Every structure is written in C-alpha cells, then in structure tokens.
Amino acid sequence: MDKNNLLKVSFAPHAHGGQSVSQIMLYVIVALLPAMLVGIWVFGPKALEITLTAVISCVLFEYFTQKFILKVKPTINDFSAAVTGVLLAFNLPSNIPLWMVVIGSFAAIVIAKMTYGGIGNNPFNPALVGRVFLLVSFPVAMTSWPKPFAYTVGGVDVITAATPLSILKEGVKNTEALTTIMAKMPSYLDLFIGIRGGCIGEISVLALILGGIYLLYKKIISWHIPVSMIFGILIFSGILWLTDPSKYADPFFHIMTGGVFLGAIFMATDMVTSPITPKGKLIFGSLIGILVILIRVFGAYPEGVSFAILIMNAFVPLIDRYTRPKRFGE
Amino acid sequence: MNTIFTTIIALSAIGVISAVLLYIIAQKFRIVEDPRIDEIENVLPKANCGGCGYPGCRNFAEACIKSDNFEIMFCPVGGTSCMSQVAKILGKESAIKEPMVAVIRCNGSRQNRAQKNIYDSAETCRLVHNLFRGESGCQYGCLRLGDCVQSCKFNAMYMDKETGLPVVIEDRCVYCGACVKSCPRKIIELRKKGPRGMRVFVSCINKEKGSVARLNCTAACIACGQCFKICPHNAITIENNLAYISFEKCKLCRKCFSVCPTKAIQEVHFPAKAQKEPLSEIKSS
Amino acid sequence: MNTLSTTTKTKTFPKGGVHPKEFKFSAKNSIESIPLPKNVFVPLTQHLGARAKPVVNPGDKVKVGQLIAEADGFVSANIHSPVSGTVKNIDEVIDQTGYKQRAVIIETEGDEWLADIELSKNIKRDCNLSTQEISDKIFKAGIVGLGGATFPTHVKLKIPPGKKLEHLIINGVECEPFLTSDHRLMLEKGEEIIIGIKILMKVLNTDKAIIGIEVNKPDAINNLSDIASKYPGIEIHPLKVHYPQGGERQLVRAITGKEVPPPPSGLPIDVGCIIINVGTAFAVYEAVQKNKPLVERVVTVTGKSLKKPSNFLVRLGTTISHIISVCGGLPSDTGKIISGGPMMGKALASLDIPVTKGTSGIVIIPENEAKREEVSNCIRCGRCVEYCPLGLEPYLYMTLVERNMIDKAEEVKIHYCCECGCCSYTCPANRPLTDYIRLGKNIVLYNIKKRQTKKDG
Structure with a gap:
C-alpha cells in the first residue's frame, strides 16, 4: 500500500461547514464596496488612490513582518490585512499625502497587529490604531477635508471644508x-x-x-x-x-x-x-x-x-x- | 514667583505625606519571612521546572526549611553540589544522589515501524493517544509528535528528523522528569546515567506477544528470554511479554546486548575499541 | 396527535445546533441481509461499563444466540454468539476505540440457531409476561442502547429510588448526516417497534410514550402514526431538522421543554425522562416476543463514491471489509472510513475492525474531503459559542487544554460538553476544538471520579 492509500484517522467531526476566515474577510470587503464607490464619487480618484495605497502597504507590511522578522508562514491570503487597509483608508481624508497613508498602515499592521501575534491576538482594532496614530502625529493633515466634488473643479488641496x-x-x-x-x-x-x-x-x-x-x-x-x-x-x-x-x-x-x-x-x-x-x-x-x-x-x-x-x-x-x-x- | 513657591511647597507636601503613608502601610502589612528562604533560593538554579515535586524554586526553598526529613529533598537540576550548599545554609547533612538521565524506551523509528495510517489533526501526542493506537499501529510505542520536547525546559531534547524519535542531549538533561510526565505512553524513564554515561536498557515497552509486536515494529522486544537467561546478575525480569533491565542491578556486562535478536536492547556510550573486552574496561573505570 | 397534521408546529431545542447537508443516499434502499463472514470477531466490550466475562473456551462449538460472555458487574451486558461454528480463540483485536480489546473469534460453520429462538416473520402482538420476566429477558438478551452510546438497557429501565418517570421518549431522530438505519427500521419494522415500545411502557409502568422524529423523514412519521393510532398512549412528535437533536439532552429539551441537569451526575431521569432508541425498541420486541438475543443490527453503509449505498442487517463481529466487499468494494478514492455518522463517528484505522452493538453506520469519505484544512489563529468570531447547543465556550476550552490548565478548564465546566462537534464544524479557522475538548473532558471526568472515590473510601 503506498502512502496515498493509507486511511486517514482524526477526531470527529469529519465534516466542516465550509466557511473560512478568508471567506469572511472577502464578504467584509464586498460589503465595503458601496461606501468606497460613494467615496470615489464624492472625492474623486484620489480616494481610490489612497485606498489602494493603504491596502497594498498593509498587505506588504504583513507579508514582510511575518516572513523576515517573525519567521512564520505569512497569512496574507486570509485577506485580513486587506480589510484593515480598506478600513484605514476609509478613516482618512482624501487629500492626505500618500506617505502618511503608508505610515498609518505601518502602525496598523506592525504595531497594532503583528506585535501581539497576528490575526486574532490584537486587543485593539488595527485600522483604528493606524488612524489615531496619524491623527496625533499629523493633526493638520488629518483634519482638513476637501469639499465634496472639489476634484471636478480642480485643486483638491485648496478647497477644504x-x-x-x-x-x-x-x-x-x-x-x-x-x-x-x-x-x-x-x-x-x-x-x-x-x-x-x-x-x-x-x-x-x-x-x-x-x-x-x-x-x-x-x-x-x-x-x-x-x-x-x-x-x-x-x-x-x-x-x-x-x-x-x-x-x-x-x-x-x-x-x-x-x-x-x-x-x-x-x-x-x-x-x-x-x-x-x-x-x-x-x-x-x-x-x-x-x-x-x-x-x-x-x-x-x-x-x-x-x-x-x-x-x-x-x-x-x-x-x-x-x-x-x-x-x-x- | 509666588506661583513657583506655592507649587514647590504643594508638591513637597504631597511627597512627604505619601512617603509617610507608604511607610506606615509597609510597616503594618509587613510579612515576616524566614531570611533563609531567600538565601536558599539564591543557590537554587531558579529554573522553576518542578523537577523536585514543588511548583517552583521558592516553594522548594520553603519546603526545605520546613521539612523534618531533609534527606528526601533533592533538586535534580542543581544536583549534589547545589544541595550541599542548601544543606550548609540550613546546617544539615545533604543527601548524595547519583546522576540520572531521561531514557527513551522506544526504537520504533520510521525505518523500524512502517506507517499504517495518516493522523490528521493537531500535532500533539496527547491527542493521538486519546484517539487511537497511532500511525504505526503500535499501541505502546512513541507517537513521534514531540510532547516531550515541548515539555523540556532545558533544551535538552530534540526530534530526530530521520528516525522521527526524540533524542535526549545528555549533557543538558537535568533529570527533572518533565518529559516523563508529558509522555502519554509512559515511554520515557529516568535511569542511572552510569559511569561516563555508559548504560544498557531495553528500548521497547510493547506488552504484546512477540509475533504480534513484530508485525508493527522490527525492533520490538519479543520477550524471547535470551537476555534473561544470559544475565549473570539477575538484573533482567520478563513480565507481560516484555524484558526490563533493572539499572540498580545491571553491571554493564553487555551480554544481553549481544544476544538480543531484535536489537531491542541498546547500549550507549561504550567506547568502540573496548567492545571485545567490555568487562576489563568497566573495572578500570 | 396520532395523525400527522401539516399544521402541527415542529418542535426543536432553542439554542445552538447546526444543519449539515444530509446526504441520505441510502434512505430508499430497504434493509438486506448479507452473506455470513468466514470469521467473526466479537469484542467483549461492546457496551458502556465493565467488560463481559467470556464463558466459552477455544474449541467449543457454539450456535447462533448462545451466550459467549456474561455481564460482569452492574453496568455490563451479556454477549451472544452471532454465528454458529467453533470458537477459534479469545485474543486481542483492534476495535473502534483504535486500541486492541479482547474478543472472541469464532469460525462460521453453517447457520444453526438455538432452538428456542423464533425466526418466523409473523408479528406477535400479545405479551402476557410480568414486568420482572420482561426485565430479565431484556437483561439476558444483552440489549444496549443502539443509538451509539451503548448504555445497557436493563440498567436504564431500573428507575432509581426517589425518581419518577413522566415521559418515555423514543428516539427516532437520526440527526447525523448519511445514516438511515433507524429510518429504514421505522419504515419496515414499524409495528414491531410499536410493540417493543408497548413492552417498555409495561416495564416502566407508564401509559404514555412519545416518539420524536425529524421532519426530513415524512414517510417514517406517517407510517408510525398510522400504526400508533391502533395503540393508545403512543404519540408521534415531528421535530425540526436540527443537529444534534438526537442527543439525549437536546431531545428532552425539544419534546418536554425541560433541561437535564449537567453531567457527570445529571441524567434524563432527573427530569422524569427515559430515552430509548427505535432500534433498541425493535431489539426489545425481538428479545421478549421471539426470544432472540442481540446478535445482529441494521448498519448503513454509505458514502459519496460508494457504488451501492445500502442498509444491511449485519451479524455483530462481522468485519468492515466483509461488509464493504458486499456493496461493491472499497472506492479507489477512499480517504477515511467512519464508524457512525460524520459528526460524532470514529475514524477507523483498519478495515479489520468488527461491527459492534453501537455501530449504526459505516461512512466512506473520499480522499479530497477527508483532509482537514489548515489551522489558523482563533479570530474570536464567537461561532463556536453561538452554535454550541449547551451554552459552552469551546474557544476557551481549547486554549486551556492546549496549555494544560485542566483545573481551570474544570472551573469553566469543560465536562458539560456532549462532543457533538458543532464548534469544530463551524470554526472558520478550522481549529480542532472538539479534539482538545474531548481530551480535556476525559481528564476532568477522571479527576472528578478520583476525588469521588477518595472521598468515599
């Protein structure tokens, strides 16, 4: 009998409901889409830019921390870092410089999530830690918001409301x-x-x-x-x-x-x-x-x-x- | 200026009042402890391994002072030298104990025991033991998932990737017995370390009949009785289809090793050149 | 209530529970007999409690139904020879526990039954025996709970002093996916089951019994309702499809609304209930009316890639490999073989394991579904708590057992768990919650028992 034909033995239950962590996170991302569309409609392409920056930097921070510092198997395929990225971006004004978004993602993923042991172990919501980190570090940038539809008349940074x-x-x-x-x-x-x-x-x-x-x-x-x-x-x-x-x-x-x-x-x-x-x-x-x-x-x-x-x-x-x-x- | 003075005075006043309060409280709730507890704790290894039978080193120190029967108190990690220091603090005689070592009594390596099932769940021996006889089909043997390695606080064990069995790094083993407790199959035994680590033991605890045991493992003890017959020191007993060598009686003559047909009896740390004349080697040591 | 009206509100238990896909492939296939195996391996521990004591020796000739091991202790059960032939040996064979147990090995020669066993299919309706005579017959026939827990029935029927029986509940729920043995039995042996229940009612001195059946078996509900209309005092309660409704505590809650006190001391009789499986009721009928001891049972053999999912009447001690060979051989993509249902059954380590009194089904799971998904961190989603039918906190228990904090686990009542597996089933992180809880529960129950004996002794 070769190894593939050996009977598997494990505890009951031998069935699973099928829902996984990545599926849950994907549902959350789908649920966030309408709000993202309204954000892009009201604040223009800059909103999309910030969201993408936050998502990509959160995922990369998670990957690199787990791969090179913690030396564990990266868990980016559960999409939890992506959800954190979207939520962080949703908590930022649309005229914030992109480098601040990256710093916020660092605070959210590395400080608020990875230092506690990754998904499931963080006591505080990572996206909110990222936002509050930015709020106390860059109070002016974090509290000046562009006027709705300002992008249609040009000069996003100028017209604030x-x-x-x-x-x-x-x-x-x-x-x-x-x-x-x-x-x-x-x-x-x-x-x-x-x-x-x-x-x-x-x-x-x-x-x-x-x-x-x-x-x-x-x-x-x-x-x-x-x-x-x-x-x-x-x-x-x-x-x-x-x-x-x-x-x-x-x-x-x-x-x-x-x-x-x-x-x-x-x-x-x-x-x-x-x-x-x-x-x-x-x-x-x-x-x-x-x-x-x-x-x-x-x-x-x-x-x-x-x-x-x-x-x-x-x-x-x-x-x-x-x-x-x-x-x-x- | 006035503000500065009032601030300084107010802060100093708060400081003084707090200091007085702290002092009073500290005096009132002071716990009088035997100073020797700290002294003994200082000479103990502070590994808190529980090898002595107490939850931690401090508890052991307390127990040493309270104990009427000091001879039975022993810290396996610190060993005799540590215990003589403790004895000096207490003004008592310390017991001298022979060094021991954890011995893994299973030789069911991947080569000797073929895989018969695939276990598919959390990788802990405790769970497999609770579930079934194990991947290899031997219901006594090592489950190869390393609960003992996890339990060792002195980094004295590792899992051999080749054989799948745990290995004890003898220099580091302090015979605290944590691995013995962690093994759900009771494979690990604390045995006398022997002169220069030389010892002979039966590396199997399978109580099945010889023919049945051999079905699962080529290195199983089949209780053929040859070692029992040849042993000149009556150190070997055979019970429940299993041979056992008493480390108290064994004189390391190694006759049993040479007659064992399945190599279930193992010898370690005997010098290679002396294998022809083992007895003279022992005498000279 | 004797006829099923569509407007009747179906009952269920209120908290937790899941609804796994049913996969009842064999529900339409009637119960068949299979050829006798060459050898049978009859384990001496087929029931909860003490091991039975063998009363035959190697070389003895035995007939079907002859006593081969007798109950040894109060909670124990007799074991009878399932075939006629020669006792080859009494040796250790691997059984469903995954470990070797003592078993009587018999070589089959012909099929000769003991003379006083009535083999005709005629239904015998009248029973004029006294309560004591019936109890004795049930004890002698070695009947145990056939739902899976295998608690000796004669012990269950002795109501402890101070307790009063209010409801006799017959369990026809069969909430496990795949399994259909009870379902088929209710369709084909409906009248026998009802007579068995009548006999049990006589023993227990009660004039009312309730049969609980989930509504995914409407034919069984209709069949039993029709028959029960001729027998006063027996009611059929349709229940919502809701796993683990076949568990004692959930069934009592669903039918009577009462909560059985927690283990280890709480039993259904504490709230005036006794629960008997329909299969057990059928076995009682056969034992009392036909003098037939428990030597065979209905076993569902099923699986997604099995050629012919079937319900077989199997002699106890028949090996799994023999049964599988009858229904078309083992599929090439087999990954796991389960004795019992997929939610609570045991995965088998070998095909040489014999069928015992508690084997309600054999489920063959294909390779691609047998593998467990990779475990990740607990994300505290709370599904295990939400779906636990007993209001426990599985996520907490697993962490405690993992860290070996058994005393703390006892404090938060890990031993109340019924091992239904709803927590592992719903866990999105695929954490082996039930595995660890079962381990912790075993240790805690052992500790409690040790303390008890220490206190008593």
Missing part, C-alpha cells in the same frame, strides 16, 4: 447660538447620501447601511453591536438634547454625522476586538455610544468614534468574563 461635527465644535467654542450653527449644516438628505465633508468611507450612511445589511444577511456580523451603539448615541444625546435643546444638537444629527455608521457596522463589529456573547455585545455597543457622545460634547475632539471604540476594545476581556453564556441545565 469642515465636517459637520467640526463646524459644531467650532461654533460651540465661539459661543454661537445652536440655531446659527445648524444653519451651516448640510441637509439630512445630503448627510444620508453622503454629500458632505469627511473621511473617504464615513460619509454615506446609505452605502454603509447597504453593506451592513449584506453582512447581516451573510451572518458575518450580528445586529447587537450596531444597534446598541446607535441606540446608545440616540438615547444619551437625546437626554442631553431634552435637557437643553438650545445648547445640544439633536440625536439624529449625532448619528448621521461623523463615523458613527462606519464605526458601528464595520469597526466595532470587528470579531477579534469585540465581545463574543450577545449580552456582551450589547454592553459593548451601548458603552461605545455613550463614550462617543461624551467625547463629542465634552471632549476636545469634534469626533470620538475611533477613541470610543479603542477604549472599549480594552474592556473586551473584562466584558467576556462577566457575560458568559448560560450553560444548559444549570
């Missing part, structure tokens, strides 16, 4: 009345479709919701984190708004602006850095929502989704520990 949230923050700082601030805002319809200043991937609520529905349908994410996070924002900002509507923005403004939907659907639901049980997910999501509003209303930064998610990432082991599933028969 503030995001709705920074308009709000500036206005509050200058003690303007809330009504005058709100008058400068894009309409809710524009916010929903994505015609506004902001990072590449965060602008279109519609496209992000489409991607989210796709992921829910494919059972890659569950509804717990996005829903609880958005409800957390709605309820907490709603309470503030009810106490003083002339001082605080209304809750719908809060969920429609900034990176709330990108964060809720794609960043907070990252499997590695979110709790495992439904109960834990609900706690995790709603606390992110509350933190987002705390940072936006009382903090120094106009936007707080990245920081809120990163802070809650640190609590995931604790949440997992106290939200064990109910064992059968106990």
Whole structure:
C-alpha cells in the first residue's frame, strides 16, 4: 500500500461547514464596496488612490513582518490585512499625502497587529490604531477635508471644508447660538447620501447601511453591536438634547454625522476586538455610544468614534468574563 | 514667583505625606519571612521546572526549611553540589544522589515501524493517544509528535528528523522528569546515567506477544528470554511479554546486548575499541 | 396527535445546533441481509461499563444466540454468539476505540440457531409476561442502547429510588448526516417497534410514550402514526431538522421543554425522562416476543463514491471489509472510513475492525474531503459559542487544554460538553476544538471520579 492509500484517522467531526476566515474577510470587503464607490464619487480618484495605497502597504507590511522578522508562514491570503487597509483608508481624508497613508498602515499592521501575534491576538482594532496614530502625529493633515466634488473643479488641496461635527465644535467654542450653527449644516438628505465633508468611507450612511445589511444577511456580523451603539448615541444625546435643546444638537444629527455608521457596522463589529456573547455585545455597543457622545460634547475632539471604540476594545476581556453564556441545565 | 513657591511647597507636601503613608502601610502589612528562604533560593538554579515535586524554586526553598526529613529533598537540576550548599545554609547533612538521565524506551523509528495510517489533526501526542493506537499501529510505542520536547525546559531534547524519535542531549538533561510526565505512553524513564554515561536498557515497552509486536515494529522486544537467561546478575525480569533491565542491578556486562535478536536492547556510550573486552574496561573505570 | 397534521408546529431545542447537508443516499434502499463472514470477531466490550466475562473456551462449538460472555458487574451486558461454528480463540483485536480489546473469534460453520429462538416473520402482538420476566429477558438478551452510546438497557429501565418517570421518549431522530438505519427500521419494522415500545411502557409502568422524529423523514412519521393510532398512549412528535437533536439532552429539551441537569451526575431521569432508541425498541420486541438475543443490527453503509449505498442487517463481529466487499468494494478514492455518522463517528484505522452493538453506520469519505484544512489563529468570531447547543465556550476550552490548565478548564465546566462537534464544524479557522475538548473532558471526568472515590473510601 503506498502512502496515498493509507486511511486517514482524526477526531470527529469529519465534516466542516465550509466557511473560512478568508471567506469572511472577502464578504467584509464586498460589503465595503458601496461606501468606497460613494467615496470615489464624492472625492474623486484620489480616494481610490489612497485606498489602494493603504491596502497594498498593509498587505506588504504583513507579508514582510511575518516572513523576515517573525519567521512564520505569512497569512496574507486570509485577506485580513486587506480589510484593515480598506478600513484605514476609509478613516482618512482624501487629500492626505500618500506617505502618511503608508505610515498609518505601518502602525496598523506592525504595531497594532503583528506585535501581539497576528490575526486574532490584537486587543485593539488595527485600522483604528493606524488612524489615531496619524491623527496625533499629523493633526493638520488629518483634519482638513476637501469639499465634496472639489476634484471636478480642480485643486483638491485648496478647497477644504469642515465636517459637520467640526463646524459644531467650532461654533460651540465661539459661543454661537445652536440655531446659527445648524444653519451651516448640510441637509439630512445630503448627510444620508453622503454629500458632505469627511473621511473617504464615513460619509454615506446609505452605502454603509447597504453593506451592513449584506453582512447581516451573510451572518458575518450580528445586529447587537450596531444597534446598541446607535441606540446608545440616540438615547444619551437625546437626554442631553431634552435637557437643553438650545445648547445640544439633536440625536439624529449625532448619528448621521461623523463615523458613527462606519464605526458601528464595520469597526466595532470587528470579531477579534469585540465581545463574543450577545449580552456582551450589547454592553459593548451601548458603552461605545455613550463614550462617543461624551467625547463629542465634552471632549476636545469634534469626533470620538475611533477613541470610543479603542477604549472599549480594552474592556473586551473584562466584558467576556462577566457575560458568559448560560450553560444548559444549570 | 509666588506661583513657583506655592507649587514647590504643594508638591513637597504631597511627597512627604505619601512617603509617610507608604511607610506606615509597609510597616503594618509587613510579612515576616524566614531570611533563609531567600538565601536558599539564591543557590537554587531558579529554573522553576518542578523537577523536585514543588511548583517552583521558592516553594522548594520553603519546603526545605520546613521539612523534618531533609534527606528526601533533592533538586535534580542543581544536583549534589547545589544541595550541599542548601544543606550548609540550613546546617544539615545533604543527601548524595547519583546522576540520572531521561531514557527513551522506544526504537520504533520510521525505518523500524512502517506507517499504517495518516493522523490528521493537531500535532500533539496527547491527542493521538486519546484517539487511537497511532500511525504505526503500535499501541505502546512513541507517537513521534514531540510532547516531550515541548515539555523540556532545558533544551535538552530534540526530534530526530530521520528516525522521527526524540533524542535526549545528555549533557543538558537535568533529570527533572518533565518529559516523563508529558509522555502519554509512559515511554520515557529516568535511569542511572552510569559511569561516563555508559548504560544498557531495553528500548521497547510493547506488552504484546512477540509475533504480534513484530508485525508493527522490527525492533520490538519479543520477550524471547535470551537476555534473561544470559544475565549473570539477575538484573533482567520478563513480565507481560516484555524484558526490563533493572539499572540498580545491571553491571554493564553487555551480554544481553549481544544476544538480543531484535536489537531491542541498546547500549550507549561504550567506547568502540573496548567492545571485545567490555568487562576489563568497566573495572578500570 | 396520532395523525400527522401539516399544521402541527415542529418542535426543536432553542439554542445552538447546526444543519449539515444530509446526504441520505441510502434512505430508499430497504434493509438486506448479507452473506455470513468466514470469521467473526466479537469484542467483549461492546457496551458502556465493565467488560463481559467470556464463558466459552477455544474449541467449543457454539450456535447462533448462545451466550459467549456474561455481564460482569452492574453496568455490563451479556454477549451472544452471532454465528454458529467453533470458537477459534479469545485474543486481542483492534476495535473502534483504535486500541486492541479482547474478543472472541469464532469460525462460521453453517447457520444453526438455538432452538428456542423464533425466526418466523409473523408479528406477535400479545405479551402476557410480568414486568420482572420482561426485565430479565431484556437483561439476558444483552440489549444496549443502539443509538451509539451503548448504555445497557436493563440498567436504564431500573428507575432509581426517589425518581419518577413522566415521559418515555423514543428516539427516532437520526440527526447525523448519511445514516438511515433507524429510518429504514421505522419504515419496515414499524409495528414491531410499536410493540417493543408497548413492552417498555409495561416495564416502566407508564401509559404514555412519545416518539420524536425529524421532519426530513415524512414517510417514517406517517407510517408510525398510522400504526400508533391502533395503540393508545403512543404519540408521534415531528421535530425540526436540527443537529444534534438526537442527543439525549437536546431531545428532552425539544419534546418536554425541560433541561437535564449537567453531567457527570445529571441524567434524563432527573427530569422524569427515559430515552430509548427505535432500534433498541425493535431489539426489545425481538428479545421478549421471539426470544432472540442481540446478535445482529441494521448498519448503513454509505458514502459519496460508494457504488451501492445500502442498509444491511449485519451479524455483530462481522468485519468492515466483509461488509464493504458486499456493496461493491472499497472506492479507489477512499480517504477515511467512519464508524457512525460524520459528526460524532470514529475514524477507523483498519478495515479489520468488527461491527459492534453501537455501530449504526459505516461512512466512506473520499480522499479530497477527508483532509482537514489548515489551522489558523482563533479570530474570536464567537461561532463556536453561538452554535454550541449547551451554552459552552469551546474557544476557551481549547486554549486551556492546549496549555494544560485542566483545573481551570474544570472551573469553566469543560465536562458539560456532549462532543457533538458543532464548534469544530463551524470554526472558520478550522481549529480542532472538539479534539482538545474531548481530551480535556476525559481528564476532568477522571479527576472528578478520583476525588469521588477518595472521598468515599
């Protein structure tokens, strides 16, 4: 009997459901496509350029770190580095220099992922670490956004527009009345479709919701984190708004602006850095929502989704520990 | 100027108050420990291997002090020299133990044992042992996946790529016994190292009948009894179709080695030139 | 409830579980007998519990149905000769555990049955024996649970003092993919099964029994419903197709809504349930009404590349190679042979392994599907937790066992696991979760038992 005819022996089960890590990551990339298309439509080819740069540099960083420094088999074929790249690019303004994107990818892959042992072991969302790294290193480049459709009239770097949230923050700082601030805002319809200043991937609520529905349908994410996070924002900002509507923005403004939907659907639901049980997910999501509003209303930064998610990432082991599933028969 | 002074005063005040608090707390919660524990721990190898039977070196040090029967306390890593130092600290006599070494009692290399199945799961002996008799069909033999190598904290073992069997680097082996515990098939035994590492042992633990054992492995002990008959020192016993050489009784005459038909009995570290007159060699050593 | 109405809501257990592709190739093929093998290898451990003690010696002549090994201890079962012929030897042969076990080897000569065994196919409906007589017959016939767990039935039928039986549940779920032996039995021996259940009801002194069948076997549900309408007290409950519904705990939960307390001490009788497989009910019928001990069982032989997937009535002790040769020989692309279903069955190391009381099927998996995919890091997706029907945390257990932290694993109740394999089935990183959990569970159960005996002794 030659070696190929020997009977294989292993433990049960001898069947597998068929879903693999690379498949999950591919579904996530597909779900991110509508938001990417809106980003390219609104910000022009520069958006595509940045996304490609981020993806390629993330994949290469992962490959080289694993091949030459850690000396393990590279895991780039699971597409997790590609997902990190897309998400990182989605969190950047479209006029950022490409070399900064490469630095961000370095922070995301090498610092936030590989130093902890690669996929599955990182406590913090790599793409968000990359973004925050860039935000504290290059605050100006990271907070000047081109106006929507500026590329069609030329001079991408020149015409910049503030995001709705920074308009709000500036206005509050200058003690303007809330009504005058709100008058400068894009309409809710524009916010929903994505015609506004902001990072590449965060602008279109519609496209992000489409991607989210796709992921829910494919059972890659569950509804717990996005829903609880958005409800957390709605309820907490709603309470503030009810106490003083002339001082605080209304809750719908809060969920429609900034990176709330990108964060809720794609960043907070990252499997590695979110709790495992439904109960834990609900706690995790709603606390992110509350933190987002705390940072936006009382903090120094106009936007707080990245920081809120990163802070809650640190609590995931604790949440997992106290939200064990109910064992059968106990 | 005023601001600077208030700052300095405030900070110093905080510093002083904290220092006093720390001192009080440190005094209040102080644990009085026998200073000899630290002393003993210092002379121990600090490998925390557990070879002595205690979880770590510090626990062993504590046990040494508490123990009424110091003779049974022994650190296999540090050996006799280390134990005599410990004894000096405690003012007691130390026990002198003969050096041992981990011996792998299976010679079922890839050449001697053909593959009969393909095991396809996580590469750990523990799992295979739990699943079935093993890829080679021998339900006693080495599973060749190296749990023992994983367990060795002294880098004293490696897997031989050619034979598939683990090998003990004897200079590094401190006979802590971790590999003995890690082997799910209980193949590894701690045996007397012998003069200049010379020893004779049965490299098989197969308890099947000879004919059955031979089906799976050409180097199996078939319990033919020839070694038992020839041994002049009554060091060999045969039980359950398996020969065993007692390392306490063995005088290294190597008669059993020469009669073993399957080469299940192995001898190591005997000088090549002395093979014709083994006895005189032993005497002179 | 005796007739199946399409509007009846199908029941199931609420949490976890998967739905593997069914591949029930042999569902349409009726049960056939196969030629007797030249030699049979009858292991002395075909049941859960103590090994049976052989009562024959090499050279003895035996007839079919003659006792060759008797139960040795409270949890043990009798073993009878499946063929007539000469006892060649009592030796060690490899069995499904992957290790060698003692077995009686008999050389077949003709097919002569013991005189008091009734071989006619006539259905014998009346049973006038007393409860004690029936129990004795079940014990003597060496009947064990034929679903796969092989727990001796006579022990199961003794309700411990202080416990009260509320539901007798008959397990016709057959939730494993590929297997169809219970399905065929329910179609072809429906009345015998129902009479067997009636006998069990008499022993257990209950007037109600529930048969649970998954809705992917509508013909079996209809057949048993028709027959059961003539026998009061027997109900058929259609169940949703949901693996691992054939497991005791899940089945009790699905039918009664009660949760059996966790192992090692919790048993279905703690919530007033006893679960008997349909195959066991049929064996009880044969033992009580026809005096026939357990010497043969229905085995599904199937696989994607097998020429003729079949359901065979096989004498215990027949080797797998003999059975496969009857249905067209081993396919050339065979990678793995499984005794039982693909979710919980054991991969066999050799073709010389005999069929035992617990062998419900032989599944031949082709080479390209037998290989396990490469293992990668856990990505904490939580699918193992989501699909675990017992609310456990497989990802955590695997890490703990890998690092040899057995005490910690016991703290988080690794031993509650029923080894259904849903976690490994769904793991996208292909991690061998069930492998490690089974190992850890074995060690933990051993430790618990050791502590128990220490405390008692």
